[in-house]
Amino acid sequence: MPRPEVIAHLNRLYDDSDDPWDHRASPYEAEKYRRTLEAVGPGPFAHALEIGCGIGELSRRLAPRCRRLTMMDCIPKAVRAARTAVAGLDHVEVLLGAAPQELPPVRPDLILLSEVLYFLTPSEIESLAAWITQAGTGTVVAVNWTGPTDEELTGTAAVAELARHLPLTETRSFAGFRIDRFAPRTGSG
Numbered sequence: 756m757p758r759p760e761v762i763a764h765l766n767r768l769y770d771d772s773d774d775p776w777d778h779r780a781s782p783y784e785a786e787k788y789r790r791t792l793e794a795v796g797p798g799p800f801a802h803a804l805e806i807g808c809g810i811g812e813l814s815r816r817l818a819p820r821c822r823r824l825t826m827m828d829c830i831p832k833a834v835r836a837a838r839t840a841v842a843g844l845d846h847v848e849v850l851l852g853a854a855p856q857e858l859p860p861v862r863p864d865l866i867l868l869s870e871v872l873y874f875l876t877p878s879e880i881e882s883l884a885a886w887i888t889q890a891g892t893g894t895v896v897a898v899n900w901t902g903p904t905d906e907e908l909t910g911t912a913a914v915a916e917l918a919r920h921l922p923l924t925e926t927r928s929f930a931g932f933r934i935d936r937f938a939p940r941t942g943s944g
């Protein structure tokens with residue numbers, strides 16, 4: 756599992772609110788989702804994986820572009836909310852689990868990391884990159900707030916960590932956030 760203090764912090768946030776980052780109502784989040792989907796492209800993706808899906812607001816917008824979508828989050832309350840957000844979508848599955856320790860046995864052609872990388876340590880980001888490389892995934896899109904975080908890493912530092920292990924091919928900068936695309940080398944797995 757990730758560091759206990761990170762899990763405790765995330766559990767506390769979800770105990771205090773069913774939408775800790777105002778994903779459902781914030782115009783800023785809506786604009787970020789629009790830009791994210793623009794960067795992801797129309798698909799269709801054979802099998803997309805969203806790591807750290809939160810309450811599923813971005814995932815439910817991504818779902819129509821995917822033949823199959825797996826979402827995961829390490830906090831049970833987030834997973835319950837995400838399952839409600841995508842209820843009735845038979846091609847979508849929501850898993851309880853932490854990256855990189857509990858990644859599912861899938862070979863996605865898109866991995867979406869939206870506002871999740873800075874919760875990981877540099878060594879967890881390295882393990883995540885190794886998993887992505889062996890999975891032979893098509894593309895990785897990372898979205899990160901560029902302001903200060905309460906975590907060890909900022910969004911920009913977390914992107915730099917991932918870029919030490921995977922080729923960074925594109926960066927789009929916006930007010931308050933950035934979207935980066937990585938095109939992993941094909942692994943042997």
Ligand SMILES: C[S@@+](CC[C@H](N)C(=O)[O-])C[C@H]1O[C@@H](n2cnc3c(N)ncnc32)[C@H](O)[C@@H]1O
Pocket residue numbers: 757765776778806807808809810811812813827828829830833852853854855868869870871874875
């Ligand atoms: C800020 S929310 C982003 C939610 C969603 N991706 C979005 O952009 O709307 C970050 C989510 O990542 C989850 N998370 C943090 N670290 C994680 C990890 N190591 N594995 C899985 N989920 C994680 C948190 O529980 C939280 O729900």
